Amino acid sequence: MKPLSWLSIARLGLVQMALGSVVVLTTATMNRVMVVELALPAILPGLLVSLYYGTQFLRPRFGHGADQGGRRTPWIIGGIALLAAGAVGAALSVGLMERSAGAGIAAAVPSFLLIGLGIGSAGTNLLALLASRVSEGRQAPAGSLVWIMMIFGLAVTGITAGILLDPYTHSRLVAVTLGVCAVALALACIGVWGQEGVAAGPAKPRHQAAFRDVTRELWRDPRVRVFTVFVFASMLAYNLQDLILEPFAGHVFGLTVGESTQLGGMHHAGALAGMLIVLLSGTLLARWVTVPIRVWIVGGCVLSGLSLIGLAWGGARAPDWPLAGNIFTLGLANGTFAVAAIGAMMSLAREGGDGREGVRMGLFGAAQAIAFGAGSFIGTAMVDIMRWLTQADATAYGAVFTFEGFVFLIAAGLAMRLTAPGPENRNQTAMMPGE
Template sequence: MGLLRFAVKTFRLSLMRVGAGWMFALLTFNFNRVTIADLGAMAVIVTTLIGLHHFISFFQVYWGRFTDRYPIFGLRRTPYVILSNIGAALIFMALPSIAVGLGERSLVATLEAFGLIFLFGVLMALNGSSSNALIAEVTTPKERGAVVAFIWATVIISGIVSAGVSRVIMPQYSPETMQYLYNLTPIIVTVTVLLGVLGLEKPITPEEHRRLLLAAPEKGEAGPLETWRVATSLMGRNPQVRGFFLFVLLAIMGIFLQDAILEPFGAEVFGLQQKDTAAFQQAWGAGALLGMLVIGILSSIFPISKKTIATVGGLGVASGLAMLSIAALTHQQGVIMPALMIMGLGIGLFDVGALAMMMEMTIEGQTGLYMGLWGMAQGLGNGFANVISGLGHTVMIESGIASPAFGYGLVFGIEALLMVIAIGILRGISVQEFKGLTRQDLTTALAMDTAS
């Protein structure tokens, strides 16, 4: 009976994340490909757009603290997860027409795009902090590795499914088929989040809420600027917080510099069609699923630390990216799929190890604050990755300074180096030392915030 309850809980937590997987996949394998390669938009504008919502990730710290402090009907996570998912999904219905405007280099369309993606970023910051906090609060440390593996497998599967649906509905770009594809988003997101999250969280009483917030200041509102001061104070005082933040930032950059330009790479270097480049998402997604399956089996047999899992995964990602760099520089199309599979295997291992560590790097009563802090590092890493990759494309390739093969090869090589550096930082992180230092640091930071 206990095993059945665990399975149902894990499945429902996974359903909660299906919508996010679908939305992010559409942005990073379809919207980027269509606007850059098919419609001729400036790459730096498109990738900055895709990365914009990540730069708003400081809202994750605010939303995390906000949901800690302000339950709705005794629920600190569920209402925020539902509202943020549905709100973000509705934005996708406007993106196909925005893509056409970007291709025409329209200033109005560009401003509209930045406004919509900014709103998307605020909503997804709320979604990320509240859903991660919910996962951390309804699972035990013993359960967490398996739960995280299953959730991320589901997210990746949703991305693979969206790529498959895209290949069927839109093998080649047309405005009508793109609009139909994107109109599916609110339906898919709403159904999956409601099935996943309703009834999962146990309401807390006002007394329980006060006990959880015993270290939190009661004076004033915890606005974004106040929350940001708390976060920066924690990073300044605690080397473990600072080191883990930097690790997450660099590792995410190391994974996602390729994300917004991978499909244009296939189009510009090898002349592949949309249905062919959509298969890239399926290739690395399959590798990630295999990596999660393998580590799930091994973890059930051997006591493998989360740090070791993240380390091996990060080195696998670096190896796959190095192979992609070689494929670009030598124009060897046959290397792409093996490289993506190896990169995917590494991503699968890394996601399980790193996210489980993120959930361990929290303290009771302030889970939302710390998950928001780590989410902010993820968001900034993604944002910088998108802007840098698009800027590199525009400066090197669109300007004619470098060939597409050389430009893409350089970006993939830089990614591999960033991941290696991140893994070096990870080796100095200790969850036990973090737990010992952070309670006093948090009390001091919150006290300073109240005094100001």
């Protein structure tokens, strides 16, 4: 099968852009409307988003279904359609909440479940398709490209929707959501059109084994098991600081809302820079120097851990600590390791040529999504507990950042254990794909 060209990879990135465009409306815009315009408790959108995370254990099942059928395009397009239906339902439920909070919440629950199911189906099989079609050595830069496109989708949708929603009305929210979903579905169709059929031939079933048997067999593989644990540990550490970084800047450094928001932008800018570095190293600079995936992953985890420990150290020295530089460095390390880890996932997902890329990627994706959901809750809960115990903001946040830093260092240690597959170490404890 002919590997995907960069143009084809970019086209598949349109699917990731579509996912990000719809998700930003549900996690940012609708979240704000519920809390600010409707004056509902902040825990409500938090619980609704947790429903999305709660569906992510089904990712291996979505991947297995596509593995059996031999086609991923229907699962991707169907997933985007489910996501769009859920987003429109969520927008309608927000309007209903103004009339009856109970009825609106009841309508929002199935809508957010659809959002989670759609993302799980489309996201898992998009990465599985990339895993099976991206050539060896391109996994990390390919991961960078599709994630950069997702961030672009987030940014464009956020800015455009923000303009169209003023002055705010519930009908405007529904109309904007319908428009974004229509564009997302069109982008997804353009992204996957012809990507499988031309090269892969007609669809045919490839696996008839039961899902439980397949997952049990994969979990017995120590390489898959250790890599799944690594994904969970690293992504847990990645997301632990997500909801506490800006409150830390306000409580410890005394920054205003605008200043802390800009600080969050520094973190995203650093992450984007890290992704671009990995992309450039695998494309324009590849003829002069080749950096193995292991270096990006281990280096990114170590630098992330040290940056978080630096935040803990700097909190005790506020306001003299160079906070912006520290945050940018953290973002740079986060972006570098994250897209390299995605590349490693793609490489390991297609290992063996057994046609089980979907269930493998589903297993890794479930570990990542569950870690994200757990990270948001654990990070905020730890800060509340530590603030209550210590009565000192710098100490409380510092303890949590230090914990996060050590989790990243543990993840780096797991990555160091991952060794290249080969006849002599096929049954060893772990592996590093793509080297």
